[in-house]
Amino acid sequence: MAPARTWFHSAVVYQVYPRSFQDSDGDGVGDLRGIIDRLDHLATLGVDVLWLSPIYPSPQDDNGYDISDYQDVDPTFGTLADFDELVEQAHARDLRIVMDLVVNHTSDEHPWFVESRSSTDNPKRDWYWWRPPREGHSPGEPGAEPTNWHSFFSGSTWELDEASGEYYLHLFSRKQPDLNWENPEVRGAVHSMMRWWLDRGVDGFRMDVINMISKHLPLQDGEQIGDGPWGDGSPHYICGPRIHEFLQEMHREVFEGRGDRLLTVGEMPAVTVEDAVLFTDPARHEVDMVFQFEHVGLDHGAHKWDHRPLRLVDLKESLGRWQEGLAEAGWNSLYWNNHDQPRAVSRFGDDGEFRVESAKLLATVLHLHRGTPYVYQGEELGMTNVPFADASSFRDIESVNYFRDATGRGLLAEEVLDALRIGSRDNARSPMQWDASPHGGFTTGEPWAPVHPNHTEVNAEQALGDPDSVFHHYRRLVELRHTDPVVAEGDFTMLLPEDPVVYAFTRSLEGTTLLVVANFGGSVHTVEGLPEEWSSADLVLGSYPAGSEAPAADAGRLVLRPWEARVLRVTGRRP
Incomplete structure (x- = not known):
């Protein structure tokens, strides 16, 4: 039996990366007042939730994902009063606010860690993962690290503290020490902080790498990576033995009794479909949905930087398996872009001749899947990767x-x-392109990162004035999800799974069926093997301008133009 309907089944989330969205004071960095000034852009798009990447005080070693105070706003972005106004203004536009929750690690400048490293007997020493050098080694010697784990940001996951002669664990930057969730005091402090934000009007959390908070004990070496000194520690911290316990405790202590208005999203690298069913089954009271990375790793070879062309059949197999796996329990999150991913139209589409068409196609395919779609700032404009010099x-x-x-x-x-x-993640972090003016209307000062030179053609002002723009196609997709129950609740059936060019599937609910068919290629393509009724079905939405001449189709065949996607409807019949 499919999950009971809830509000986020028909919702769309919009992610803002505050540094790059809108600068209100000319210092070259985006801020909260800039977001307030641009809320009408989101209201026009029609989205339901605004997700903010971190705005907390931070040394900015990892652009805010290294937090030094969980209960304040970094002066770069404004003040708590600015945040309260943002919440008020967003709610006035029926926009919920979701905060980024980064609690696998803190900054090394957080008071908790400052205390923890002050002495080996400090009460907060056990709030983090401290270990002596490997047996038989002196501090600082090659190979003295407690385990051989390789950091996501290069090098060892262990940093030597010269004062104590011990090492602390950091899965990411050395300035991002991991919290020890085995300590109940750590969990209690995190829960208290979360309640503080909810009481302030926040409507939920996106939980950064939340499936890494439980580590297998004792900490042990990982399998060696190649010929180097490092090992893969991920089996020792991905979905560890207490992860479900920790999330269920968080639900009890933080979310229980607050109604169903909240949204909880767990970012979970390397999570499987089977894991996700457990995490997102409403009966288990953990999270509403997870971010998984399987589909955005399909163009990776031996590692992230080893790029290979995406095979469409692999994409269909992956996304189709997630659709099937979460059909009966749990819920999917749907995304191409976020602050950690390069621009989708450059990665999976054609950011040259067919930028507009392929951006619309990618949006159509994604938003017609079953799950909650996420739009990353600039995606609705068809923003592209940056030409780094x-x-x-x-x-x-x-x-x-x-x-x-x-x-x-x-x-x-x-x-x-x-x-x-x-x-590079920097592709997603270039400033938002609002208009054709200098710096794209993002700032009157010198932007913290270069504005893409194509902002004179690709910008929000141009897009809002063009009814056939990528922006208005996104707006129509959002509206379709809001108004047509088959988009939010219908079942999902993949078609033509082995076709290397065409992505096709149906969504069906109570006698109504939608066919989504998309040509992932730069030439005209004939789709065969569909039931004859589809050649005469009603067009709901297409990626080419309404009224433009479409190629003729014979019974059982559809002819699609380059990077064309269509959504067709048959009422009262199923294919």
């Missing part, structure tokens, strides 16, 4: 570290740059 153009710590380490191993700088241009 050289290594100095990158800001993201992951990209900067990779360039240093890869060139240090002897890789050619230009080859490393080519990989970064394709896959």
Whole structure:
């Protein structure tokens, strides 16, 4: 039996990366008042939820995902009073506010960690993962790290504290020490902080790498990676033994009794369909949905920076399996873009001749799946990857570290740059393109990161004035999800799974069926193998302008133009 209907089944979430959305004071960095000034853009788009990437005080080692105070706003972004006004103004437009919750780790400048490292007998020492050097080694010696785990941001996951001679664990940057969730005091402090934000009017949380908070004990070496010194520690911290216990406790202590207005989303790298069913089954009281990374890893070779062309059959197999796996219990989150992913139209579409058409196609395919769609700022404009000139153009710590380490191993700088241009997170973090003015209307000052030079053609002002723009196609998709129950609640059936060019599926509910068919290619393509009734079905929405001449179709065949997607309806019949 399918999950009972809830409000987020027909909702669409919009993610804002505050540094890059809108600067209100000319310092070159986006801020809360800038977001307030642009809320009408989101209202026009029709989305239901605004998800904010971190706005907390932070040294900005990882652009705000290294938090030094969970209960304040970084002065770069404004004040708590500005935040309260944002909540008020958003709610006035029927927009819920979801905060980023980053509690696998803190900043090394958080007072908790400052206390923890102050002495080995400090009461907060056990709030983090401290370990002595490996047996038989002295502090700082090669191989003295407690385990051989490799950090997501290069090098070891262990950093030596010279004062105590012990190491602390950091799965990410050395300035992001991992919290020890085995300690009930840590969990209690996190729960208290979450309640504080909910009491302030927040409507939920997106939980950063939340499936890493439970570690397997004792901490042990991972399988060696290649010929180097590092090992893969992920089996020891991905979906650890107490993860469900911790999330169920969080639900009891933080969310229970607050009604069904909230949204909880768990970002969970390496999560499986089977895991996701457990995490998102409403009867288990953990999270409403998870972010999984399987489909955005399909163009990776041996590692993230080893790019290979996406095979459409692989994408269909992956997304289709997630649709099937969560059909009876739990719920899908749907996304192409976020602050950690390069721009989808450059990655999976054609950001040249068919930028508009392929951006609309990607949106159509995604939003017609079963689940809650997420729109990342600029996606609704068809924003593209950035033409980075050289290594100095990158800001993201992951990209900067990779360039240093890869060139240090002897890789050619230009080859490393080519990989970064394709896959760097900085592609998603260039400033929002509001108009054709200098710096795209993002700031009157010098922007913290370069504005894409194509902002003179690709911008919100242009898009709002063009009824056939990518923006208005997104707006129509959002409206369709709001108004047609088959989009939110219908079942899902993949068609033509082995076709290397066409992505086709149906959504059916109570006698109504929608067919979604999309040509992932730059030439005219004939789709065969469909029931004859589809050649005469009603067009609900298409990626080409309404009224433009479509190729003729014979019974059982549809002819699609380059990067064309169509949504067709048959009422009262199923294919």
